[in-house]
Amino acid sequence: MEKILAKIALRTKRPDASSFLNRLTRIRYLIFGREADKGLIYKAFIYLILIDAAYIYLKPVLHMVTTMVKNGSDLLDPSVNWIPNAIYLGNLQEAWTWLKYPQALGLSMLLSCSVALLQTCSCAVAGYAFARLKVPFKSVLFFFLLLTFIVPLQLTVLPNLVFARVTGVLDTIIPIIVPAIFGLGLKGALFVIIYRQFFSTQPKELEEAARIDGANVYKVFLRVMLPLAKPAILVVFLFSFVWTWNDFYLPSMYLSNVETPPLSLGISRIATMLRDQAELSGPSIFTEPISMATTFLMILPPIVLYMFAQRWFIEGVERTGLVE
Incomplete structure (x- = not known):
């Protein structure tokens, strides 16, 4: 490429051939970059x-938000697609009432936070044992895990x-919470593997120095290794919280007869009610907006949580080796 640019500059037969060559080189570096991932073409492709x-x-999220705030005229108007003519909150109020949102939100928060906290602690102990301790038949136990x-x-x-x-x-909620005490529950084995991967990458000199100072295995875990595991703790907590929040299967098994179910089970009940109403009295234009409103009320708390924890969550994923 340099030879071609040099020939072009010489053929121009101008006194400033070298400056012309420099300009062409700068243009080339700007478009293609000095390295393969520095040029405009590469950046445009990535973006x-x-x-x-x-x-x-x-x-889907934008469609959900715009649909749930449409009134009857906007729903019937085919020209109104993304931006409604007026903001209508009746669908959101209807979903709020049907879900019994304050009670259902409290139950979902209690269930998700309890499971997340218990799994974060118990899986940390199990992951450290698999990574660092000399336990008889550890390979067999890990196989069962x-x-x-x-x-x-x-x-x-x-x-x-x-x-x-x-x-x-x-x-x-006891049958859902109790397994988390022992590192089981929803995705418990995956959380143990995450902790095991993190603790396996820590230098052994830290433990040896702590043992020289007289620390036993409990103090080594609590005072040395656990403070270093903050990225893994955050990742496990967020994963456990979101998966328990979105879980429908376990609440449908253990909480099917409660008056106010968690949100994951509540939106299923509302979908069933809307389907039954459509069979009895015919389809309604408000069926889809109410369904969108119930879904929005359910995903709103995890979105708010992720907005505040996004930076530390991404850092934790990188440091725990999940991206490798």
């Missing part, structure tokens, strides 16, 4: 991919459901 990916994920990750939840829910009915804890 094109990012914009396409963002559009794919944001379009992987089995709990591989075996579908539907295969074990029936005996758990029978046990919950026999012990009298059915229609309570």
Whole structure:
């Protein structure tokens, strides 16, 4: 490329051939870059991919928000697509009432926060044991841990459901919370693996120095290793919170008869009610806006949580090795 530019500059037969060559070189560096990932063409390609990916994920959310604030005339007007002529909050109020939103939100927050906190603590202990401690038959135990990750939840829910009915804890949140105390529950095995991966990358000199100072295994874990695991703790907590918040299967098994269910189960009940009403009295133009409003009320708390924890969450994902 340099030779071609030099020939072009010489053929111009101008006294400032060298300056012309320098300008062409700068233009080349601007377009292609000094390195493969520094030029405008590469950056334009990357931004094109990012914009396409963002559009794919944001379009359903934008459609949901714009649909739930449309009134009857906007819903019947085919020319109104994205921007309604007027903001109508009646659909949102209707969804709020049907969901019994304050009570359902409180139950969902209690359930998700309890499971997330318990899994964050218990899985940290199990992950540290698998990564650092010399435990007999540790490989066999880790194999069984992987089995709990591989075996579908539907295969074990029936005996758990029978046990919950026999012990009298059915229609309570106890059958969902108790497994999290022992590092089980929803995706518990994955959280243990995340902690194991993080603790395995820490230098052994830290533990050796703590043991020289007289620290036992509990003090090493609590005072040395656990403070270093803040990125993994944040990742596990957010994953556990969001997955428990969005989980429909376990609440439908254990909380099917409660008067005010969690939000994940409440929107399913509202969808059933709307479908029954459509079968009895015919379809309504407000069916879709109310469904969109109930979905928006459910996803709003995780979105707010992610807005505040986004920076630390991304840093935690990188430091725990999930992107490798």
